[in-house]
Amino acid sequence: MKLKYWIDAARFHTLPLSFSGVTLSFLISQSRVNVNLTTYILCVLTALLLQILANFSNDYGDSITGVDNFKRIGPKRTVQCGFISLYEMKIAIYLFSVLSFLSGLLLLYQSILYTNVFIFLFYIIGIFVCIYSSIKYSIGSYPYGYIVGIGDLFVFIFFGILSVQGSYFLYTQTLHMDMFLLSLSMGLLNVAVLNINNMRDMDNDYENGKHTIAGWLGIKYAKLYHITSIFVSVILGGFFIFLNQKTIYQWIFFILVVIFLIFHVKRIIFLKKNKLFNLELKKLILIVFLYVLSIGISNLL
Template identity: 35%
Template sequence: MAQSNLKAWILAARPKTLSAAVVPVIATIGLVQSLHVPIQWWIIACALLSSFCIQIGTNFVNDAMDFKKGADNEKRVGPMRVTQQKIFTFKQVMWMATGFFALAMILGIPLVIHGGMPIVIIGVLSVLMGYAYTSGPMPLAYYGLGDLFVIIFFGLVAVGGLFYLLTGTYTLDAVVLGLQVGFLSTILIAINNLRDIHTDKEVNKKTLAVRLGVTGAKVWIIFLIVAPFLMGYYWLNQQKYWLYILPTLSLPLGLSVIKKIMNTEPSAEYNKFLAKSAGYGMIFSIGFLIGSLI
């Protein structure tokens, strides 16, 4: 019984989504390396573990609140949700979310001591937004703001905050990379929302996909996949050629996701595209890191 419960909690944490916490860390290490600034690995470890906890906490809140609001029902085509399946109660899942948010704050204490007030603000806002993603008086995901949340917090804030911790500064380089990473991380939620567009519409969950419609949502996904490469011209202009060239090796995988999305109507089939999308962002960030070492 304990083993099956553990397996259910792991499923509820949605490990496939955790790439959204890893990609900004790998990419930021690359950016800092390109500036020949020594890497403080304890900062990387604390930031990564804290990001994992915030991501998992957000996923638990999402699991519980989507069930409570009726977005997760018998018509759901996505992966299993533990609250919907009555494996755990709403209260149990929300308490688990709170535990992970608390752990994220504890892991962030050394970062606050090192980085000061900017890191306090980032940490508190990240946890609050984790709750606000699907709960509270104006849940972001239910008003079409989920994609913007990911771009800001898993892109600009994740890259910018770690860059600041490692260098003590915040530059245009960090802004550009933050946007690139933000777009890459948002592909996952955009595909998720397009998959669920019909059931979300039924329960008045106005995700960006619902607001844009099927065609508009597909165009948005194409933009998210292509935009990081268009922004890569910034690195060419900075004469950091390898920071553009090596991430481009991930483009064929991104184009294959576009082809699949364009040729497939929203359905459970989209679950297969999520792993490809996660891999796409990972290869991009690893390419950026390797490019910084050349």
């Protein structure tokens, strides 16, 4: 059945990253004000649709450029393997672009339409930027995911600052500096996830014109970049807890997740075979979600 291949193309194991940021800001917001649950649900739906759009676009774009080939170590892409045609994937990209916009529009109608028209229009532009960026990571004459550092920067902004700080404003109609620090922390963790992906396929990427920070630095310094991203993220997360300290449970939950991150970093340091990065990628995605729960839920206690 083709449904299996569409599920593979959506890369379900990456989807927790899409709603981790909006879930973290929801839990923090709920500890401060009474947040409308519908707003949160629409935030999650919009984030999921955008993530699937990005994954479909990557499948399509990397197949055209040749980055997806028999040398690729990561999971096989559906278009490159012939399970889904280019035409079918293009239709899916159009469909999810429309669905992402409609979901985002419902979200804004629910949360800020009657509050401030200027902010509403600002967010509308933001939705178009998110859709455009989801597609252009791998598609087009100059996909930004193929330019050194740009992919990392966009992941940092969209999965960190916009995901956490942007949704926090929708929940509370306010902005706070401590949430900005937390958004930086989440952004860096997501950059680390991307870096594992780039370290895994760095040789094949370079041969096919995809220039990532991992390929530019080489495996030794790419691992250092990875460790630094996680270390700074933990410092920022710890500072957020320090600023919002209520109970000892906040530190206990946080430290438990940090221990998982330490073991992850240790495995990355000594990892020799590129195909083993696949397992660490999935583990880090799970750790990121546990990180969200540890900070978010402990704030509610």
